[in-house]
Amino acid sequence: MGDEDWEAEIIKPHVSSYVPVFEKDRYSSGANGDTFNRTHSSSSEMDDGPSRRDHFMRSGFASGRSLGNRDAGESNKRENTSTMGGFGGGKGFGNRGFSSKFEEGDSSGFWRGYQAGNDSEASGPSRRGGRGSFRGCRGGFGLGRPNNEFDQDEGMQRTSGLFGSRRPALSGTGNGDTSQSRSGSGSGRGGYKGLNEEVITGSGKNSWKSEAEGGESGDIQGPKVTYIPPPPPEDEDSIFAHYQTGINFDKYDTILVEVSGHDAPPAILTFEEANLCQTLNNNIAKAGYTKLTPVQKYSIPIILAGRDLMACAQTGSGKTAAFLLPILAHMMRDGITASRFKELQEPECIIVAPTRELINQIYLEARKFSFGTCVRAVVIYGGTQLGHSIRQIVQGCNILCATPGRLMDIIGKEKIGLRQIKYLVLDEADRMLDMGFGPEMKKLISCPGMPSKEERQTLMFSATFPEEIQRLAGEFLKSNYLFVAVGQVGGACRDVQQTILQVGQYSKREKLVEILQNTGDERTMVFVETKKKADFIATFLCQEKISTTSIHGDREQREREQALGDFRCGKCPVLVATSVAARGLDIENVQHVINFDLPSTIDEYVHRIGRTGRCGNTGRAISFFDPDSDNHLAQPLVKVLSDAQQDVPGWLEEIAFSTYVPGFSGGSTRGNVFASVDTRKGKSTLNTTGFSSSQASNPVDDESWD
């Protein structure tokens, strides 16, 4: 059965927090064959309370179809006899999805899964007072935005009426926030915008419209976005909740580090050497940090010295603290004053990241490390009520964490002034500078009031930095910026055991189920290439009695946060995701990543598998390689695998050899090989501590970058 036939096969399963309902006869192909209408799901389908078993009994799962008319016990029997198909064995097979823990209706939260009952339902209505008070200030900050899945904020929703309702009008989940596209098939909150949702870089499809163009003022078609995210828990335990570093944390010290650029300050070896203020040191200790990671050892002194920085370090190795701590230290040292209520806030620091969930995570880290100081961090991101973002800002803002679209809207509405900006941080910088977000970032740095690059400190972090992006970055950075490379630039984390299986598209689902049945309740992220497929696979897995949820750009923000919360707390141990979840997300205990579909680029692969094996913990990644579509990745995959000291399958080497492109070194968006060094070609010298440091004696290309 082909992927195309899935929708015929899927019949109203039940997912714990999310129930995509597909009825073949309700689908209508649009011009692209991708527009479809979904039917309403009943309120019970959104009810997390009853047991999974009950849900399946009630949901018509066993309604005479052959997919799996068996109860959990039978399912478990089958799980115990399934073959493992190349998946590292040796573990007990789990009885997925039917343990009593799912019967408790455990409250999940967006906030790392530790708050009970602190969900948007509780907080939504009371926090909506005053909504709309900021509407009408149309900034006229018209921004075209490419059609990509990341942070495709309200714009998609606004323009989506043409496409019909893309989402079932779920009956309210009790939060009373029914005005957010819950109005059923005629609401026009649609915007299922494409069958193929590859993260489009440079597509040039400017279907996005800024809120400033009319978004919140409500005078264009499409419903208003009214979602107000629940506030994060305020208690200290929650703020400092963290997971343990893994057995390989100390091995970070053996990774080679290269610093290029002139006059780099020496690395520090301990937090004490950073000479941070007592409050910061207390917060670091409460966060459970006792030892610096390599990227922190090098980046903290560089940032403290006031230098611009481009830092590349493996996924999960602590890049967030590497920029937050020195920025906060500077702020404290400069004697920052508590910001107060003002209609126009002038933050000292702006941090941008490509996805809503990631920026929220960064905000939580900023809040954690600034705990007990007068520094106020604020987060704003798309998919939430603009008035809410504005209310957060006007209360005071020193560090603004934002997704690009929402940031530009807020600037356009003159709620944020840029004159005081001292630090501009681009997390996932290569993504922020590529053709998807690059134009907006350029607009940001040329906004009125934004200090020039000579007057601000610009910091860029990522696990991948393709050469062409490094070159683009020169426009944002002072010419004497430093480049820190921890290990191989763009290399995969070695704590992730990578397995590549040759699986044709018609066998993928069977293989997936086989693997998931063997992983039991272990947290697994399954990446697929399109939003539509994410829905299909999530639904399919639920039919297979695997408790699954999904996250992708066509889901409402509330649903995305709920899905992430359910995954974080273990309620749904499987999260089917598109690229929107590939970067940055730091979720405790993700043991597996499965690339059901390989991504189109090797960098994306590196980020995806980096959702596991974080902070010295080990993880596994299994990728389905379909020779009909993935051959372009064979060569870079072989390199990534061998650089990370993983086994390279012979068949993959053969494909790589047969598709060998002489001089293949990147530059293309498909299968590009990562940069091996700072593109300025700094000369490196190993030092005796296992790190290497280098001073670029002649940063040849600096001038041409400006």
Ligand SMILES: Nc1ncnc2c1ncn2[C@@H]1O[C@H](COP(=O)(O)OP(=O)(O)OP(=O)(O)O)[C@@H](O)[C@H]1O
């Ligand atoms: N020095 C440290 N000691 C203990 N834990 C740390 C330390 N530094 C960071 N961590 C923890 O490691 C985890 C990963 O950190 P972080 O999310 O910053 O990684 P990252 O390098 O930004 O990853 P990605 O490339 O995926 O964005 C987080 O849970 C963080 O709190």
